[in-house]
Structure formats: C-alpha cells, structure tokens
Amino acid sequence: MAEEKKLKITLVKSTIGAVPKNKKVIESMGFKKLNSSVILPDNAATRGQIAKIGYLVKVEEV
Secondary structure, three states: OOOOOEEEEEEOOOOOOOOHHHHHHHHHHOOOOOOOEEEEEOOHHHHHHHHHOOOOEEEEEO
C-alpha cells in the first residue's frame, strides 16, 4: 500500500479574537492549547479546514 501523506499542523496564534466559526474548526481539528500540534491526513477536508484558519496555524509535511 502507498504511504499516506500526513500534515503536522501547529496552532501558533490565539483564538481569542477569532471568528466563532473558526474557533469551532480549531476545536474539531483537536487543538487544546496554543503551540500544540496535531498530525492529520493530507486530504481535501483537511486542506479546506486549513484554508479557513490559515492565519492561526503553521503547516508542515511529515
């Protein structure tokens, strides 16, 4: 089987002033605290979430 690509996403900016809809996206991705990281599959759904909250996160390929 081909190895699935993964993305390491780090929350680098606080969600205090963020739009409520974007706060829900952050929560659904699994972030708990500032500077925490999650590893998610590189697919269309994840890319769409990153597009919404791109100003709050840093993305790296794993």
